[in-house]
Every structure is written in structure tokens, then in C-alpha cells.
């Protein structure tokens with residue numbers, strides 16, 4: 001079985017690198033998108049097991065991208081974890097309304113991202129998880 005795939009939609013290069021590195025170390029496949037548009041099309045093409053969706057993105061933001069994905073039968077079942085710099089209750093509600101399944105507030109420690117991914121979809125399923133304990 002192929003390891004589970006996580007689609008990371010994030011315009012900040014440092015965050016992309018950090019989250020991608022820690023997820024790959026635990027055996028997940030990581031797909032990366034820099035814009036909401038790119039995220040939506042990659043999700044349709046590749047059907048990842050989970051999407052980590054930055055909310056603050058240029059042009060199409062994470063709310064809009066989430067709404068599009070949740071409105072399409074093809075992608076509606078993919079869990080989406082919103083990642084945002086705002087801890088405001090209003091943002092949390094907007095994320096929920098857009099269809100996000102969970103919500104993380106930045107700055108997020110890499111191990112918290114990992115813990116949330118594992119909580120949502122379980123371990124990577126990779127045959128060898130050499131990163132464990134190291």
C-alpha cells in the first residue's frame with residue numbers, strides 16, 4: 001500500500017519546508033501547492049488523504065479553496081485542516097462554515113502539525129518508518 005498523501009497548501013516557503021520535512025520524515029507523501037488555485041487543482045488530480053490549508057493565501061484564500069473542494073463530490077470527503085495566524089473565534093467559525101474539518105493556529109510547532117495529521121488520518125502507512133525515534 002502506498003503511504004498516505006498530505007497536500008500542503010501554503011504560500012510561505014519556510015512553513016512549507018518545515019511541515020513538508022517533518023511529514024516526510026514520518027513516511028507521508030507530501031504534495032505542495034503555493035496558491036489556493038494550485039491547491040484545488042492538485043487535490044482534484046491527486047486525491048490526497050488530507051489537506052493542510054493555509055487560510056491566508058494570495059487571491060483565492062484558504063476559505064474559498066476549501067469551499068470549492070467541499071462543494072465538489074470528487075473532493076468533498078478529503079479532510080481539510082485549516083492553518084491560520086488568527087486565533088479569533090470569528091475565523092474559527094468561518095473555517096467551519098467553509099467546510100474545514102479541523103483548525104490549527106500559527107505559529108504551529110511541527111510536532112503539533114504531525115500530531116493533528118496522525119489524529120485525523122492515522123500513521124503514514126509507510127512500510128519503513130525510519131524517522132521514528134530518531
Ligand code: MN
Nearest residue numbers: 011054056057
Ligand atoms: Mn499564508
